[in-house]
Amino acid sequence: MSLFGTSSGFGTGGTGVFGSTTTDSHNPMKDVEVTSPPDDSISCLAFSPPTMPGNFLIGGSWANDVRCWEVQDNGQTVPKAQQMHTGPVLDACWSDDGSKVFTASCDKTAKMWDLNSNQAIQIAQHDGPIKAIHWIKAPNYSCIMTGSWDKTLKFWDTRSPNPMMSLQMPERCYCADVVYPMAVVATAERGLIVYQLENQPSEFRRIDSPLKHQHRCVAIFKDKQNKPTGFALGSIEGRVAIHYINPPNPAKDNFTFKCHRSNGTNTTTPQDIYAVNAIAFHPVHGTLATVGSDGRFSFWDKDARTKLKTSEQLDQPITACCFNQNGNIFAYASSYDWSKGHEYYNPQKKNYIFLRNAAEELKPRNKK
Amino acid sequence: MGRKKKKQMKPWCWYCNRDFDDEKILIQHQKAKHFKCHICHKKLYTGPGLAIHCMQVHKETIDSVPNAIPGRTDIELEIYGMEGIPDKDMQERRRTLEQKSQESQKKKSNNQDDSDESDDDEAGPSAQQVAVVQAQAGYAGPMAQPGIPPVAGGPVIPPAGYQGMPPMMPGVPPMMHGMPPAMPGMPPGMMPMGGMMPPMMPGIPPVPPHIPPRPGIPHMAPAPAVTRPAAPAAQPAVTKPLFPSAAQAQQTVPGVAGASSSLSTAASTDPPKATFPAYTQPSVSSSSTSSNPSSSTVAKPPATVTSKPATLTTTSATSKLIHPDEDISLEEMKAQLPRYQRLAPRPGQAHVAAPPVAAVGGIMPPQQGLPPQQPGMRHPIHGQYGAPPQGMPGYMPGGMPPYGQGPPMVPPYQGGPPMGMRPPVMSPAGRY
Numbered sequence: 031m032s033l034f035g036t037s038s039g040f041g042t043g044g045t046g047v048f049g050s051t052t053t054d055s056h057n058p059m060k061d062v063e064v065t066s067p068p069d070d071s072i073s074c075l076a077f078s079p080p081t082m083p084g085n086f087l088i089g090g091s092w093a094n095d096v097r098c099w100e101v102q103d104n105g106q107t108v109p110k111a112q113q114m115h116t117g118p119v120l121d122a123c124w125s126d127d128g129s130k131v132f133t134a135s136c137d138k139t140a141k142m143w144d145l146n147s148n149q150a151i152q153i154a155q156h157d158g159p160i161k162a163i164h165w166i167k168a169p170n171y172s173c174i175m176t177g178s179w180d181k182t183l184k185f186w187d188t189r190s191p192n193p194m195m196s197l198q199m200p201e202r203c204y205c206a207d208v209v210y211p212m213a214v215v216a217t218a219e220r221g222l223i224v225y226q227l228e229n230q231p232s233e234f235r236r237i238d239s240p241l242k243h244q245h246r247c248v249a250i251f252k253d254k255q256n257k258p259t260g261f262a263l264g265s266i267e268g269r270v271a272i273h274y275i276n277p278p279n280p281a282k283d284n285f286t287f288k289c290h291r292s293n294g295t296n297t298t299t300p301q302d303i304y305a306v307n308a309i310a311f312h313p314v315h316g317t318l319a320t321v322g323s324d325g326r327f328s329f330w331d332k333d334a335r336t337k338l339k340t341s342e343q344l345d346q347p348i349t350a351c352c353f354n355q356n357g358n359i360f361a362y363a364s365s366y367d368w369s370k371g372h373e374y375y376n377p378q379k380k381n382y383i384f385l386r387n388a389a390e391e392l393k394p395r396n397k398k
Numbered sequence: 399m400g401r402k403k404k405k406q407m408k409p410w411c412w413y414c415n416r417d418f419d420d421e422k423i424l425i426q427h428q429k430a431k432h433f434k435c436h437i438c439h440k441k442l443y444t445g446p447g448l449a450i451h452c453m454q455v456h457k458e459t460i461d462s463v464p465n466a467i468p469g470r471t472d473i474e475l476e477i478y479g480m481e482g483i484p485d486k487d488m489q490e491r492r493r494t495l496e497q498k499s500q501e502s503q504k505k506k507s508n509n510q511d512d513s514d515e516s517d518d519d520e521a522g523p524s525a526q527q528v529a530v531v532q533a534q535a536g537y538a539g540p541m542a543q544p545g546i547p548p549v550a551g552g553p554v555i556p557p558a559g560y561q562g563m564p565p566m567m568p569g570v571p572p573m574m575h576g577m578p579p580a581m582p583g584m585p586p587g588m589m590p591m592g593g594m595m596p597p598m599m600p601g602i603p604p605v606p607p608h609i610p611p612r613p614g615i616p617h618m619a620p621a622p623a624v625t626r627p628a629a630p631a632a633q634p635a636v637t638k639p640l641f642p643s644a645a646q647a648q649q650t651v652p653g654v655a656g657a658s659s660s661l662s663t664a665a666s667t668d669p670p671k672a673t674f675p676a677y678t679q680p681s682v683s684s685s686s687t688s689s690n691p692s693s694s695t696v697a698k699p700p701a702t703v704t705s706k707p708a709t710l711t712t713t714s715a716t717s718k719l720i721h722p723d724e725d726i727s728l729e730e731m732k733a734q735l736p737r738y739q740r741l742a743p744r745p746g747q748a749h750v751a752a753p754p755v756a757a758v759g760g761i762m763p764p765q766q767g768l769p770p771q772q773p774g775m776r777h778p779i780h781g782q783y784g785a786p787p788q789g790m791p792g793y794m795p796g797g798m799p800p801y802g803q804g805p806p807m808v809p810p811y812q813g814g815p816p817m818g819m820r821p822p823v824m825s826p827a828g829r830y
Contacts (some may be wrong), residue, residue, distance in 0.1 A: 073729070092738065118738055120729060136733050159733060179730065204727050218727070244725060266721045266728075281476050282446075291717075301717040305728070323720055335450075368728040369720050372735070 056364065058342035061384035064101075064361075066109040069093045072363035072381055074121045077101075077354035082128030085354045086110070086145075087361055089383055090119030096133045098145065101359065101385060113143050113150045120159060126167040132174055134160035140176050142188050153188045156180050162206035164213070166227055175231070177203030177215055185231055195231060199223065209250040209258040212275070216245035216263060224275060235275075240286055243267035249309040251316060251332070262318055262332070264306030270320055272332050285335065290322030305369055307349050312392045314357040319392070321348035323369035327362050334395040346379065353388060360388035407495055412475075412483045413466035415491075425479045431465045444482075445473045 057063060068091030078086040085101040096119045097112040117137030124131055131143040132153070140154035140163050154160065158180030166173050166185070173194055174186045179202040184193040201217035212234075213225040220239040225231050239245065243265040251272075253259040260274035268290040277283035292302040304323035311318045317338060321327045325344035330337050344364050351362040365381035366374065409424040410417045413432045418424040429441040433448045437456045442448040445463050452458045462471035476482045722731060732738065 071732075092732070118733065136738060159729075161729065202727075202730075218725075243719075244721075244727065246727070267719060281482065282474065303717050303719045305721055368722070368732045371722045371731075 055345040061386040062105045064099055064107045064383035067381050067383050071365035072350050075350045075352045075361050075363055076122055076124055077352055078128045079124050079126055080355040088122050088131050090122040090133055092118040094118055096122050111148050120161050121163045123163050123165050125165050132163050134163035154186045161203050164208035166208055168227055177206045204245050205248045207248050207250045212258040214248050214250055214261045216248045220245055240271035240273055241265040246305055247308045249311055251311045262309045264309050266305035268303040270306055289320055289328055290324045307367055308351045310351050310353050312353055312357045315392050315394050317392045317394055319351055321351045321362055323347040323367055329392050331394045336395050339391050358389045360386045409480050412477050413463050413470050421479045432463045444476050444478050446476050449473050
């Protein structure tokens with residue numbers, strides 16, 4: 031039932047992993063494998079919003095495509111549709127009503143994909159690859175935010191070819207996250223800017239990076255009242271910083287923790303430090319998941335400041351992850367992220383997306 | 399060390415006020431003396447870390463940092479090396495240091511040879527130059543830190559002090575008159591030092607010409623004002639090598655970082671800022687894990703992204719960063735690969751409205767090899783997606799309504815020849 035043009039080695043069943051006879055470490059966690067995964071590295075994953083019934087997963091890849099699967103309650107994944115860009119897709123997001131998917135690509139454009147009609151039209155244009163795309167739903171406006179390597183952050187009404195607003199950034203956008211009314215963008219050269227989105231987007235504060243290495247991923251978290259209150263920032267140096275925007279006691283409340291490193295206690299061999307490729311917060315528990323170049327994912331409780339779980343090591347880096355709208359499914363993608371350079375790139379190596387039941391493992395630890 | 403902005407003094411332990419040569423040693427000391435668990439001897443990284451460890455592992459509470467002097471025992475303060483030290487205590491420390499060095503300076507000058515004393519009288523014309531020199535020497539002071547205490551002896555200073563000069567000395571013609579305004583505080587303070595000048599600066603007269611780099615001066619001004627008391631002894635000795643070699647000055651950041659060569663032949667005119675963060679030196683790859691990231695976080699000079707990207711710090715004895723050396727993102731590296739640059743149809747994959755739309759945005763050049771029409775025509779026919787894309791809507795100036803809304807809003811878009819091609823092509827393709 032594969033709708034995608036390329037053949038998938040694992041057939042069309044949802045639980046393809048059980049059909050595998052090899053004992054290689056591509057899926058040591060024995061999680062559900064998504065059928066018809068993309069043919070090149072997966073750059074982003076996103077689940078449909080709560081406004082839509084069911085769970086639909088979209089994944090963008092370096093094969094210039096963005097694919098959509100339906101994830102059924104029994105774990106079966108059904109490929110539904112795909113769209114193409116003329117360059118690798120770097121990011122994708124859903125509109126708040128779940129009817130549109132927005133995709134951003136190295137071809138310097140962003141597209142709006144109407145799932146009902148399966149049409150995609152270009153809605154944004156930059157001078158460089160667009161690295162981050164997010165949908166903003168404000169009481170008085172709605173728009174798309176695109177962050178690009180051309181050092182600009184642009185906001186688009188999807189009906190107009192010109193941006194509603196264009197903000198200059200100090201450096202190339204490396205990652206961003208939006209939880210209304212807050213947006214955070216992390217740029218090259220460890221730049222970190224927070225924007226406030228009320229009335230219209232404007233720069234709120236430039237923050238001195240809590241991390242000492244290149245920024246790689248960022249995710250906003252909310253407080254008990256469901257308001258965005260801070261963000262988690264990951265770098266290439268196996269470290270995540272938890273940073274609150276207006277904490278009562280910054281020195282105490284903000285902290286960093288190390289993750290995605292090898293040789294925890296073994297001091298005889300040098301420790302390998304891997305990049306944190308993505309961070310996602312559980313929509314219900316507020317706990318977070320990080321995935322890294324080491325091919326592992328970890329779950330953390332930032333309030334108790336403890337680690338909840340670390341997975342076994344996959345044979346490839348994990349490049350993207352996301353939770354579904356109710357937090358029951360954790361999706362993560364296994365593909366090469368270039369962390370070891372060109373030499374380790376094997377175009378023949380299969381890329382995977384796995385789904386894991388996240389209801390139990392991400393429950394917060396009880397504070398002592 | 400050697401980074402002026404960072405602390406302007408040797409690393410010292412907040413908990414017990416001891417001085418250290420290097421931040422690494424300071425951290426080792428803290429871990430061993432202040433952050434060591436008394437029960438299991440595990441070394442933690444911070445006070446709060448120790449507290450949490452004792453609580454979680456041994457179920458014991460501790461309320462003060464071990465081996466700390468009274469008043470500095472707060473277990474809740476997150477101090478790591480020199481980071482986290484409250485400003486108040488920093489100022490206090492700085493003041494104490496200045497006082498100390500001033501005292502020892504006075505003592506030193508008192509003990510100086512008679513010749514120095516008598517040379518005070520000649521300070522007149524050279525006073526200004528002295529001021530300049532001092533300013534620069536003062537700037538060099540913190541720069542000279544590696545292994546050189548603020549009140550170090552003369553012989554040690556010159557090479558180190560020299561390193562501080564480069565930003566000041568592009569070898570530009572004299573503008574001595576510009577100096578005094580920049581060094582208001584210098585002359586009075588320098589007087590005692592003035593005596594030092596003549597013996598130190600046989601080359602002074604020819605030197606002043608090199609002072610002028612006005613852009614550099616502002617950087618110097620604050621430095622000398624602050625460090626002057628701290629490094630008065632250093633200055634006289636420093637000045638000598640500074641000026642004569644100023645002509646060939648221009649040592650780049652690596653020199654600042656501790657190279658001992660006193661005469662640099664690299665005559666690059668680095669902007670003053672270049673001395674601070676290591677990012678501006680694309681050809682420099684820092685070798686220690688802390689030097690690169692520890693550079694200023696706020697005032698980052700424009701990175702030379704367009705040229706060769708700065709290199710990362712990747713390896714130390716105990717850890718290795720699994721990341722390619724260049725300091726650009728992994729996606730940027732991967733995107734440089736030719737196979738992703740083509741913006742062309744991938745083998746075996748069809749397109750959806752991409753090429754013509756992309757072309758609108760001005761990506762025409764890469765599109766040359768890909769006639770916009772073809773994919774457009776092929777596309778709808780394949781119907782792989784269950785619904786043939788109809789009419790490739792997009793920003794088609796040819797009159798195709800973007801997103802199905804009314805009039806084309808494309809006037810701002812290019813209305814060039816490529817656009818003209820489109821309508822005739824798209825219509826047949828789009829309409830079934």
